[in-house]
Amino acid sequence: MCRLSNSLIGMLNFITLVLSIPILAVGIWLAQKGSTDCEKFLEKPIIVIGVFLMLVSIAGLIGACCRVTWLLWVYLLVMFILIVLLFCFTVFAFVVTNKGAGDALSGKGYKEYRLGNYSDWLQKRVTNTKNWSKIKSCLVASKACQTINGGKNMTAEEFYQEELSPIQSSCCKPLDSCGFTYVNQTMWINPGNTTSTDSDCNLWSNNQNELCFNCNSCKAGLLQTIKNDWKKTAIVNIIFLIFLIIVYSVGCCAFRNNREDNAYSRWKPYAY
Structure with a gap:
């Protein structure tokens, strides 16, 4: 599994990179064409999400496929922070939507x-x-x-x-x-x-x-509408959180592979 981790991380990040393009395109379109306050309110978060996914995907893709250890380390750090933030938001969503009913x-x-x-x-x-x-x-x-x-x-x-x-x-x-x-x-x-x-x-x-x-x-x-939506979002977040933890674990394997390969390349000239 660990030997395949670099390929898996590279493939997952390539898919994420492709997905970030339409997200970014929608945000830019709203920025140019949006006429209502609702559309203008959405444009910035969508652009930020698109750029964030693109940068993280590029870091993970290059780090895993080109064996750039420091980029993969940055990728794992961002993933860890994302996991923590998503966990906190999920708990917060359950807490603030616990009260209230029609x-x-x-x-x-x-x-x-x-x-x-x-x-x-x-x-x-x-x-x-x-x-x-x-x-x-x-x-x-x-x-x-x-x-x-x-x-x-x-x-x-x-x-x-x-x-x-x-x-x-x-x-x-x-x-x-x-x-x-x-x-x-x-x-x-x-x-x-x-x-x-x-x-x-x-x-x-x-x-x-x-x-x-x-x-x-x-x-x-x-x-009440927000409560209903946040409850659904929190459930989706739990599933996504599990997925992120799996990806993070595979990323850790890829990071270990990079370090071992780099150590081997430094040691190899002296093997003679």
Whole structure:
């Protein structure tokens, strides 16, 4: 296994190098063509990931195939740091997404979400005015509310049985406790004498660019979406972490091979 390690590391890094090219290309394309805040927000991380993968792959490829020991050492160091960071992020993701769940409503197909049910760290991220302004523009641009039931009109009874996503349930309609009257998916009539003390009731607007995007319930719906996504990401990270540990172990074998070969080449002239 150890004798094949250099070839395996070289092959794996060649594949990673090839994959880094389209990732970098997407980042550059977004930088030039991106028009919304959401696209501009994604461009820098994608470019950084693309460049990082490309540089690490080149270091691993040259280090393993050309027997450049110091480059392989740098590669292993970066891999070790990556493993540690990925492990820490996975644990962090499980911790911060441990709290929070939707409230089931009697006779309704959807749930509603409360901001206070989620971790303080996540709450601080979305209640920051600057952060929420950017997030809100992304939510509006996604047109999640206009795609309920494929954009087709529904009766009130049909709407109440609809399985809405956390974003749709929290940002596209007022809270059930507000007592608003349903007109269509994104238009509701304010009764004017609601007994609810929830401040979200006063924030609802039939303006399609406002709706309940300024509501705390909308922020809670976003956190529920993040929670669901992070749980899935954490599981993928565990699988990826196992893969990285295997690659790191093979890399260590390749590094040992390089050192042995270099030591042999230094000793060989004196064998005569």
